Amino acid sequence: MLYKDEAVVLRTMRLGEADRIVTLVGRNNGKIRAVVKGVRRTKSRYGGRLEPFSYVSLVIWKGKSDLHTITQVEVLDPFRAVKEDLDRLSLGSVMLEACDRVAQESEASARVLDLLIQSLRRLSTDSSPMVLAAFLLQLCGIAGFAPSMDRCAECSKPASWFSPGQGGAVCPGCRTFNSEEVGTSVLELMSDLAVPLGTAPRLPGRPPTEEAMATAARLARYYTEYHLERRLKSASAAEAMARF
Ligand SMILES: [Zn+2]
Numbered sequence: 001m002l003y004k005d006e007a008v009v010l011r012t013m014r015l016g017e018a019d020r021i022v023t024l025v026g027r028n029n030g031k032i033r034a035v036v037k038g039v040r041r042t043k044s045r046y047g048g049r050l051e052p053f054s055y056v057s058l059v060i061w062k063g064k065s066d067l068h069t070i071t072q073v074e075v076l077d078p079f080r081a082v083k084e085d086l087d088r089l090s091l092g093s094v095m096l097e098a099c100d101r102v103a104q105e106s107e108a109s110a111r112v113l114d115l116l117i118q119s120l121r122r123l124s125t126d127s128s129p130m131v132l133a134a135f136l137l138q139l140c141g142i143a144g145f146a147p148s149m150d151r152c153a154e155c156s157k158p159a160s161w162f163s164p165g166q167g168g169a170v171c172p173g174c175r176t177f178n179s180e181e182v183g184t185s186v187l188e189l190m191s192d193l194a195v196p197l198g199t200a201p202r203l204p205g206r207p208p209t210e211e212a213m214a215t216a217a218r219l220a221r222y223y224t225e226y227h228l229e230r231r232l233k234s235a236s237a238a239e240a241m242a243r244f
Helices: 086-102 110-125 129-143 183-193 210-243
Strands: 002-015 019-026 030-036 055-061 068-077 161-163 168-170
Touching: 002 030, 002 086, 002 110, 019 055, 019 086, 019 110, 030 055, 086 110, 086 129, 086 210, 110 129, 129 183, 129 210, 183 210
Parallel strands: 030 068
Antiparallel strands: 002 019, 002 055, 019 030, 055 068, 161 168
């Protein structure tokens, strides 16, 4: 059966001498793993089109095996500016890895794909770690584990600490040992970043300090890694349980 989809390439891996396995996140098909035949031959039609970050339109042959075969590729946006700048490349690589963990096979990922494309576009002109922080916080929201940011995750009182394991912002009374005092300006900044661009009017106020931005970027990454890791562990534990 042939199917079409739009997707961003997350990673590629060599398969034998001439072929490559490409992992993508697709609008309608979620995570796609597919073989590209003859990609390493010098005159391959697909050679440069299926690199990480490339946003492509695809035709894929789905046989009986889990691995599908890509039969046509058209590049919609290569995101060259991200691939060719070291700072952008390293921020963008974290985005691809997070999508790889969140996207599931055969589960439509339109929201994840749209967020990724929009964030790669922003990254093409802005190499600030805030672009990555905003992406990660919004991805957590799509994946169903958005952090609490304006109120304590445990008791809803005003919060000034942050604790990934407790679900985000916490108050001094609820915080456990694994928490960090961050102050309200960092929490306000994170809560701004978690809202998709253009959907909420930004309140006029003082621009965030360098220090607040650095802390927000670090916490967004720490929080996302903590929850993605836990989710992976619980998925493998569920699989292990299912086997018995
Ligand atoms: Zn509390």
